[in-house]
Amino acid sequence: MDKKRVRMSDVAKAAGVSRTTASFVLSGKDCAIPEVTRLKVRKIAEQMQYRPNATARSLVTGKTYRLSVVLNLPENFHNSFSMMDRYFTEVISGVQTGAWKKGYNLLLHTIEHPDWQHLRDDILSGASDGCILIARFADDPLTTSLVEANFPTVCVSYRIDHPGCCFVDAENRQGGDRAMEYLLSLGHRRIAFLYPGDHSSWGWERKEGVLDALRRASLPESALVSYSWQENRNPESCWLMEVREKLLKDPNRPTAIICCDESRACWFTEHLPEAGLRVPEDISVLGFNSTIISQRTTPPTTSVAQSLTEIGNAAVHVLDEILEGKLSAGMEHRFPMQLHIRQSTAPPSAEYEKKGSMERV
Amino acid sequence: MDKKRVRMSDVAKAAGVSRTTASFVLSGKDCAIPEVTRLKVRKIAEQMQYRPNATARSLVTGKTYRLSVVLNLPENFHNSFSMMDRYFTEVISGVQTGAWKKGYNLLLHTIEHPDWQHLRDDILSGASDGCILIARFADDPLTTSLVEANFPTVCVSYRIDHPGCCFVDAENRQGGDRAMEYLLSLGHRRIAFLYPGDHSSWGWERKEGVLDALRRASLPESALVSYSWQENRNPESCWLMEVREKLLKDPNRPTAIICCDESRACWFTEHLPEAGLRVPEDISVLGFNSTIISQRTTPPTTSVAQSLTEIGNAAVHVLDEILEGKLSAGMEHRFPMQLHIRQSTAPPSAEYEKKGSMERV
DNA sequence: CTGTTAGCGCGTTCAG
DNA sequence: CTGAACGCGCTAACAG
Numbered sequence: 001m002d003k004k005r006v007r008m009s010d011v012a013k014a015a016g017v018s019r020t021t022a023s024f025v026l027s028g029k030d031c032a033i034p035e036v037t038r039l040k041v042r043k044i045a046e047q048m049q050y051r052p053n054a055t056a057r058s059l060v061t062g063k064t065y066r067l068s069v070v071l072n073l074p075e076n077f078h079n080s081f082s083m084m085d086r087y088f089t090e091v092i093s094g095v096q097t098g099a100w101k102k103g104y105n106l107l108l109h110t111i112e113h114p115d116w117q118h119l120r121d122d123i124l125s126g127a128s129d130g131c132i133l134i135a136r137f138a139d140d141p142l143t144t145s146l147v148e149a150n151f152p153t154v155c156v157s158y159r160i161d162h163p164g165c166c167f168v169d170a171e172n173r174q175g176g177d178r179a180m181e182y183l184l185s186l187g188h189r190r191i192a193f194l195y196p197g198d199h200s201s202w203g204w205e206r207k208e209g210v211l212d213a214l215r216r217a218s219l220p221e222s223a224l225v226s227y228s229w230q231e232n233r234n235p236e237s238c239w240l241m242e243v244r245e246k247l248l249k250d251p252n253r254p255t256a257i258i259c260c261d262e263s264r265a266c267w268f269t270e271h272l273p274e275a276g277l278r279v280p281e282d283i284s285v286l287g288f289n290s291t292i293i294s295q296r297t298t299p300p301t302t303s304v305a306q307s308l309t310e311i312g313n314a315a316v317h318v319l320d321e322i323l324e325g326k327l328s329a330g331m332e333h334r335f336p337m338q339l340h341i342r343q344s345t346a347p348p349s350a351e352y353e354k355k356g357s358m359e360r361v
Numbered sequence: 362m363d364k365k366r367v368r369m370s371d372v373a374k375a376a377g378v379s380r381t382t383a384s385f386v387l388s389g390k391d392c393a394i395p396e397v398t399r400l401k402v403r404k405i406a407e408q409m410q411y412r413p414n415a416t417a418r419s420l421v422t423g424k425t426y427r428l429s430v431v432l433n434l435p436e437n438f439h440n441s442f443s444m445m446d447r448y449f450t451e452v453i454s455g456v457q458t459g460a461w462k463k464g465y466n467l468l469l470h471t472i473e474h475p476d477w478q479h480l481r482d483d484i485l486s487g488a489s490d491g492c493i494l495i496a497r498f499a500d501d502p503l504t505t506s507l508v509e510a511n512f513p514t515v516c517v518s519y520r521i522d523h524p525g526c527c528f529v530d531a532e533n534r535q536g537g538d539r540a541m542e543y544l545l546s547l548g549h550r551r552i553a554f555l556y557p558g559d560h561s562s563w564g565w566e567r568k569e570g571v572l573d574a575l576r577r578a579s580l581p582e583s584a585l586v587s588y589s590w591q592e593n594r595n596p597e598s599c600w601l602m603e604v605r606e607k608l609l610k611d612p613n614r615p616t617a618i619i620c621c622d623e624s625r626a627c628w629f630t631e632h633l634p635e636a637g638l639r640v641p642e643d644i645s646v647l648g649f650n651s652t653i654i655s656q657r658t659t660p661p662t663t664s665v666a667q668s669l670t671e672i673g674n675a676a677v678h679v680l681d682e683i684l685e686g687k688l689s690a691g692m693e694h695r696f697p698m699q700l701h702i703r704q705s706t707a708p709p710s711a712e713y714e715k716k717g718s719m720e721r722v
Numbered sequence: 723c724t725g726t727t728a729g730c731g732c733g734t735t736c737a738g
Numbered sequence: 739c740t741g742a743a744c745g746c747g748c749t750a751a752c753a754g
Contacts, residue, residue, distance in 0.1 A: 005487075007731060018741050023733060033739075049510075054486035055425070056731035058416045059746050066468070066488070089450055100471035105483070107427070108469055110461035122466070125415035126366075126747095127427070149410075296657050368747060379725045384749065394723070417747035421730050487731095 006048045015044040026052065058126075066107045067099055067319060068128040070119065072136045086291045087262065087308060091134055091156060094312025102320045104129075116142040124151060130319045132156060138201045154319045156311060158201045164329040166322065168315045170306035172202045175337030176209025176258075179286050179304050182339055183256045184217050186347045188284065191223060192247065192254040194264065197230025206260055206288075225254055229264075240267050244275055247283070255348035256284035262293055262303065269297045269344045280346035290340045299343035306337050367409045376405040387413065419487075427468045428460060428680060429489040431480065433497045447652045448623065448669060452495055452517060455673025463681045465490075477503040485512060491680045493517060499562045515680045517672060519562045525690040527683065529676045531667035533563045536698030537570025537619075540647050540665050543700055544617045545578050547708045549645065551613060552584060555604065555620040558591025567621055567649075586615055590625075601628050605636055608644070616709035617645035623654055623664065630658045630705045641707035651701045660704035667698050 012022035017037060024033055025041045044050075058064045071088055099106050107128045111119055120142055123131050130152035133143055138160055146153045147164045155167035183191055193210055195203035207226070214223060227246075229239050247253060259265035265287025269279050277283045279299065287294055290303035314333050321327035373383035378398060386399045387406060405411075419425045432449055460467055468489045472480055481503055484492050491513035494504055499521055507514045508525045516528040544552055554571055556564040568587070575584060588607075590600050608614060620626035626648025630640050638644045640660065648655055651664035675694050682688035 005731095009731080018739095019732085020734080020740065020742090027733080037739090051482055051485045051487070053420075053731050054488040055416055055419045056487075056746090057733080059414075059420050059731080059748090060733050062746080064416070064488075069469075096469070096471055097473070100473045105471055105488070106469040108430075108457070108467035110457055110466055112458070112461045121412055124412045126412075126417075127415040127425075127466070298659070366747095370747080380748085381726085381750085382724060385724095388749080398723090414747050417730090418749075419730095420732095420747080421749045423730080 005053070006050050008050070008052070011041065011045045011048055011050050014048060015041045017041060026050075064127060064129050065104050066128040067095075067104045067316065068107045068109055068123050068131040069095060070109050070111070070123070070131065070133050070136075070142075072134060085263070086293050087289060088134065090291060090308035091312040091315075094309035094314075095132060095316055096312075097309070098313040098316030098320075102316060104316070104320075116140075116145075120145050124149060129323055130154070132315050132319060137199050138204075139199050152319060152322045154315045154322070156315045159332075160201075166318055166327075166329060166331045168311050168318060168333040169202065169335075170311065170337050171334050172205035172337070173209035173212065175288070175304045175306070175339075176206035177213045178209070178337065178339050179206075179258050180210040180213035181216075182302075182341070183258070183284065183286065183345070184213060184219070186256075186284070186345065188254075188256040188348050189219065189223055190252060190254045190256075191225070192243075192257045193224050193226045194243065194257060194259040194261070195226065195228060196260065197228035199230060203228075203260055210258065225250075229261075240264060240271070244268070244272065247272075248275055248277070254283070256286065256345070258286050260288055262287050262289040262291060265303070266293055266297045266301055269299065269301045279344050281349055284345040284348070286345055294340075294342070297344070302342045302345040303340050304337050305340050307335055311335055366414070367411050369411070369413070372402065372406045372409055372411050375409060376402045378402060387411075425488065425490050426465050427489040428456075428465045428677065429468045429470055429484050429492040430456060431470050431472070431484070431492065431494050431497075431503075433495060446624070447654050448650060449495065451652060451669035452673040455670035455675075456493060456677055457673075458670070459674040459677030459681075463677060465677070465681075477501075477506075481506050485510060490684055491515070493676050493680060498560050499565075500560050513680060513683045515676045515683070517676045520693070527679055527688075527690060527692045529672050529679060529694040530563065530696075531672065531698050532695050533566035533698070534570035534573065536649070536665045536667070536700075537567035538574045539570070539698065539700050540567075540619050541571040541574035542577075543663075543702070544619070544645065544647065544706070545574060545580070547617075547645070547706065549615075549617040549709050550580065550584055551615045551617075552586070553604075553608065553615040553618045554585050554587045555618060555622070555625065556587065556589060557621065558589035560591060564589075564621055571619065586611075590622075601625060601632070605629070605633065608633075609636055609638070615644070617647065617706070619647045621649055623648050623650040623652065626664070627654055627658045627662055630660065630662045640705050642710055645706040645709070647706055655701075655703070658705070663703045663706040664701050665698050666701050668696055672696055 008022050008026065009019050012019045015022065021033060021037065022041055025038045026045060096106065109119060109122055123146060131146060132154050134156045136143055136155070136158055138158060140160060143155060143160045144162065147160065147162050153166065155165060157169050159165050159167040159169065193207060195207060198204045210224065211221060214221060227243050257268055259268060265285055269285045272279050272283060279285050285301055287301050287303045290305035294301040294303040318327065318331055318333060369383050369387065370380050373380045376383065382394065382398065383402055386394055386402045457467065470480060470483055484507060492507060493515050495517045497504055497519055499519060501521060504516060504521045505523060508521065508523050514527065516526060518530050520526050520528040520530065554568060556568060559565045571585065572582060575582060588604050618629055620629060626646055630646045633640050633644060640646050646662055648662050648664045651666035655662040655664040679688065679692055679694060
């Protein structure tokens, strides 16, 4: 079997010095130890293939140089890993870069079902110095419990209503506003708004932005038809198809859709035509995130972009500052959103426009 | 600041029992401790918000229930994180599922440049029980050094030439064979083969498979024109464009391309037409992996699929068995590959076919 | 069935 | 500058 790992005391003995000395030179402290001894100890350590034991070191220093990362669960439990979603891929990419720059590794907690108490215990076990939670919800008990336990925590793309909550997110309100402003400028006057529901801070914020633009244009809130996928517990496709059915049967059909989720938006871009609604001739589709997914639909989907890698990166920086004690709790970082106009949006067709105006009277 | 965490001894004291007793009931051992004391200790622990310290526990048990994961580096260093590649996304997804089933968390080592010695020390620091290396190369010094250090290690999608090397991969040779067989059956007689080079086990294996099919059809090896991107150190696009140039200028131009990398294959599907080569009319393109990336090019790209999630999942199982001592080193797991025929491949056009036959005489 | 004791490997203080 | 000594929080012998 494995011979025992060589310990620091082994190195010290072999080098003919005390363990203290060995400890000092091997942890690279700037204490006053003669250059000769330093070199000798290092050389012996190298020869003996000495590797410091991270666990023992963590036990005494209280630092692990690891950051916990928790993704949310996909809403349909078909797929076990939200990382399949391009959103997570990009955020994690930014987190990875930030972690590297600050000298952390990432501890990816594996979860398959919403057993948040177990997950909380795992996070609080001391295996990491802090925690980055990604795309969870405003009513998430896990987040609340971590923040209340005073565990260094940063939320990405959402926040909870607690004074100690630190988070990094996009300017969702501004993004929603921009999306709506654009559709209004094209002439749309009846617009469907598809979002997760008000338990999601980004869903809620984007909705507020959309309403801002509506009010600024002096249009009634009834111009917006909201659909929430919050309560939906059926497989994904069902909700999408139900919404499509409702759109088709609506006598006063919206001429545009704003959909807060990228993959759902893309589904509409590609699957409304099957049901007889051409995109963008009969109906415009506007989504969010604007990753490669939106770029590659037919036609490409207009989308409100956020810099996901930048957000992930910032999350690590904020967490690092908390850990360094440079930051008080309750910080908020926001990044702007930007509209990427593609071919899934166009002015409403004359026919629908006319019909719309008549009914508005 | 933070009050000290409550320790097991605090719980024991509060419950009026010894630390041993507390330890036994809190680690859920099946020893004979009266139900009353168990309940009492548990209740006190709950009230005091006791969380076992994973570091201390690991120090004494020698187990962390963490698995190290190391991705390779993207070959162009523009993008810091290979996880942006769909290949990694899917493999990690499988790894995550497997890890969850076996009760492990994942330790994602952050690396930005090829400082493999530092990375090796990090992996050998005892912060994890074993290691999964993904899509590295046959000559990778990191892999060699870990295997030789006898650290529990599983390679995914590659292997090194060492008796102790455990790996999980697809049947690359069979996949290459199948791809070539298919193109030959369409009538292609001159085919370009784009691969990383022979330092990559999958590149080499797929090439062997391609040659198998060629030999079986009694065709000369000269029917295959190989291009390797191994030596290429320029930005990605340059290599792609250079190959495209060479294809264009080839008087005896191949009528089909087999490209071992999915995103490169997709680039050809979409960017050969710009240069005047229609796909598939003038030239067929066949790639690998067959993820959503291949499905969504215009036209969709024919591709040899492998079940990446299954491979990732298997990697964890193999590693777990090694850790449980159920498995000797040097295991190999292979998964079959399957051809997904799409619209980027077709019989060679009559003109090229004729020209090809004349020149073959 | 419970308490006592000895480490796990390392960081750090405090006399020599 | 070094060695002895203590403690991080917990597990697991070994006695009582």
